[in-house]
Amino acid sequence: xxxxxxxxxxxGVGGLTVVKExxxxxxxxxxxxxxxxxxxxxxxxxEEQVRQFTWEMTHFLLExxxxxxVIACNTATAAALExxxxxxxxxxxxxxxxxxxxxxxATKNNQIGVIATAGTVKSEMYPKMIHExxxxxxxxxxxxxxxxxxxxxxxxxxxxxxKVVAETLQNLQTSGIDTxxxxxxxxxxxxxxxxxVMGNQVTLIDSGAETISEVSTLLDYFDLAEKSDCSxxxxxxxxxxxxxxxxxxxxxEWLKIEEMSVExxxxxx
Amino acid sequence: xxxxxxxxxxxGVGGLTVVKExxxxxxxxxxxxxxxxxxxxxxxxxEEQVRQFTWEMTHFLLExxxxxxVIACNTATAAALExxxxxxxxxxxxxxxxxxxxxxxATKNNQIGVIATAGTVKSEMYPKMIHExxxxxxxxxxxxxxxxxxxxxxxxxxxxxxKVVAETLQNLQTSGIDTxxxxxxxxxxxxxxxxxVMGNQVTLIDSGAETISEVSTLLDYFDLAEKSDCSxxxxxxxxxxxxxxxxxxxxxEWLKIEEMSVExxxxxx
Numbered sequence: 001x002x003x004x005x006x007x008x009x010x011x012g013v014g015g016l017t018v019v020k021e022x023x024x025x026x027x028x029x030x031x032x033x034x035x036x037x038x039x040x041x042x043x044x045x046x047e048e049q050v051r052q053f054t055w056e057m058t059h060f061l062l063e064x065x066x067x068x069x070v071i072a073c074n075t076a077t078a079a080a081l082e083x084x085x086x087x088x089x090x091x092x093x094x095x096x097x098x099x100x101x102x103x104x105x106a107t108k109n110n111q112i113g114v115i116a117t118a119g120t121v122k123s124e125m126y127p128k129m130i131h132e133x134x135x136x137x138x139x140x141x142x143x144x145x146x147x148x149x150x151x152x153x154x155x156x157x158x159x160x161x162x163k164v165v166a167e168t169l170q171n172l173q174t175s176g177i178d179t180x181x182x183x184x185x186x187x188x189x190x191x192x193x194x195x196x197v198m199g200n201q202v203t204l205i206d207s208g209a210e211t212i213s214e215v216s217t218l219l220d221y222f223d224l225a226e227k228s229d230c231s232x233x234x235x236x237x238x239x240x241x242x243x244x245x246x247x248x249x250x251x252x253e254w255l256k257i258e259e260m261s262v263e264x265x266x267x268x269x
Numbered sequence: 270x271x272x273x274x275x276x277x278x279x280x281g282v283g284g285l286t287v288v289k290e291x292x293x294x295x296x297x298x299x300x301x302x303x304x305x306x307x308x309x310x311x312x313x314x315x316e317e318q319v320r321q322f323t324w325e326m327t328h329f330l331l332e333x334x335x336x337x338x339v340i341a342c343n344t345a346t347a348a349a350l351e352x353x354x355x356x357x358x359x360x361x362x363x364x365x366x367x368x369x370x371x372x373x374x375a376t377k378n379n380q381i382g383v384i385a386t387a388g389t390v391k392s393e394m395y396p397k398m399i400h401e402x403x404x405x406x407x408x409x410x411x412x413x414x415x416x417x418x419x420x421x422x423x424x425x426x427x428x429x430x431x432k433v434v435a436e437t438l439q440n441l442q443t444s445g446i447d448t449x450x451x452x453x454x455x456x457x458x459x460x461x462x463x464x465x466v467m468g469n470q471v472t473l474i475d476s477g478a479e480t481i482s483e484v485s486t487l488l489d490y491f492d493l494a495e496k497s498d499c500s501x502x503x504x505x506x507x508x509x510x511x512x513x514x515x516x517x518x519x520x521x522e523w524l525k526i527e528e529m530s531v532e533x534x535x536x537x538x
Contacts, residue, residue: 025374027403091490101485105294133485134296135497216370216402217486221360228404 003232004224005030006215007066009057012040012152012242013250014186015072018095018208020255023236025212026219028226030235032064034265037242041148042075043117043184050119054080056267058088060239066090067224070215072208074099074116074184078123091218096120098214099181099207100129104137106203107179111138113172113202115194116183118143126183140175144168144184151186154250156193165193173198181205189254239265272501273493274299275484276330277341278323281309281421281511282519283455284341287364287477289524292505294481295488297495299504301333303534306511310417311344312386312453319388323349325536327357329508335359336493339484341477343368343385343453347392360487365389367483368450368476369398373406375472376448380407382441382471384463385452387412395452409444413437413453420455423519425462434462442467450474458523508534 006022008015012035019033034057036042042050054076058069069092071077071084077094085092103112114126121143130137146164150156172180180198182188185208195204219225226234236257240247244262252260275291277284281304288302303326305311311319323345327338338361340346340353346363354361372381383395390412399406415433419425441449449467451457454477464473488494495503505526509516513531521529 025370025402097489098486101294101482101489105482132496132498133294133494213370213374213482214486217367217483218490220366220370221487225402227401229401 003030003226003230003235004065004067005032005235007061007064007069008033008072009054009061009069009076010035010073010185011042011075012037012148012186013247014148014151014184015208016251016254017185017188017206018070018072018211021209021212022215023255026216028228028230028234032061032066032237034060034239035241035247036267037152037240037247039241040152041117042073043119043145043148045119047079047119047123050075050079051083054084058084060265060267068093068215068219070211071095072185072211074207075119078120078125091222093211093214093218095185095207095211096125097129098210099183099205100126100133102205102207102210103179103181104130104134106205107137109176109178110136111177113175113177113180114139114141114183115144115169115180115187116141117148118145120183126181140172140177142172147190148184148186151189154246156189161190162193165190166197169194169197177202179203179205181207183207236260238262241265241267272299272495272499272504273334273336274301274504276333276335276338277302278326278330278338278345279304279342279454280311280344281306281417281455282516283417283420283453284477285520285523286454286457286475287339287341287480290478290481291484292524295485297497297499297503301330301335301506303329303508304510304516305536306421306509306516308510309421310386311342312388312414312417314388316348316388316392319344319348320352323353327353329534329536337362337484337488339480340364341454341480343476344388347389347394360491362480362483362487364454364476364480365394366398367479368452368474369395369402371474371479372448372450373399373403375474376406378445378447379405380446382444382446382449383408383410383452384413384438384441384449384456385410386417387414389452395450409441409446411441416459417453417455420458423515425458430459431462434459435466438463438466446471448472448474450476452476505529507531510534510536
């Protein structure tokens, strides 16, 4: 029987932070990744449009016969997870619930911060999910619209990145939070800078990495996990709607893969 | 609609380490706990008998109309999870897979230790689950038959406990592992002593605590989680087949509950 892969979708390269954890924690699993780089960022777009784009990405990967779909983008999760989960027969996982759960697990003073795109912050999904679980938690949200473009342009190591992050997070530094959710899958690429600005006393939650624990739980629960004794090697295929060259530059450095196949994807536009 | 609870079963008080995390991470959830203290320890018993006892506990809690069952005992998970999961209509969760997953996530040198009861070690479930996910991991298992009686007799703070733990783990100290799974839900009560013997460079994995992340994932996935806006308060009911007095002493200290109801349970013996 042919090995079925797990599908990952994101507005661009951010979901690669989720893929990196998948490659580490689930080395037997085949991975199909689609980044809608040509239409990135999703954050400032209207919810209805984000939902439509997310469905287009979903259809593209369903044709690859995936066994599970990970919406590795917070903005798309907020806009479309519920709808897509209801309509697909395979398990569908978003990144907001795993991040919320991990923050509740990690916080000691019950004060949690969330940084995310404007779309995710506007959806109020993080405070909603956290409060459904623990009504006593205090949640401070902050939109960081400048972060995604820093990552997508491959300038997340630059001095400009340091300056933008420091300025954006200034008000959060004195807010009393002890836990900060990186509520956008692009942000872990800025993690060292964010940690430096917030200080070591603040625990950063990488919602993407937490998502892989959930993926692994559901793979096991539904008996879909690939066993090590499978003779076929795991496949990793990457698709982008934008420049394959720029995608490859960022992805190969982040995932530490020298030889990788990046193909052009055409969605409905 | 009446709130449905989550059922937890264990050979004795060990599963309370799982309940403690449930109370912290899932404060809205009602909890029904049964400890088969009268027949503890399960570790040295034949697999067939452990399976029978686990089914008896399961039937007892199914009568309380639980919505999910957590087999909060490694020995019982190894012997009976697969069988029980197959036959119940509600989700059933064990403690071995969550512990295995967390160890793979935590290890940096891919050398993982497992301490557990004789029954769990003999079942080889931990090495099997870890190797199914990552064939390259090195796993060292060690049975610690003296640990459970230390906890059940409420002597886990004693100097004897320190001596027993140090002697038992002696060989593991030089094994090169950087991650150690506490593969028995009783062991987290000995955690400070175990950490002290193994040194701070070894990450201890509390398989019970990890199980709650899995419980939370499945509650959300199947839309079974209690929301904070539910008007009924969460219930916590404890049952034991042994001394309610001794159970209450250990449980109230461990869970930091002053007033708790512990009732006598009668199983099929």
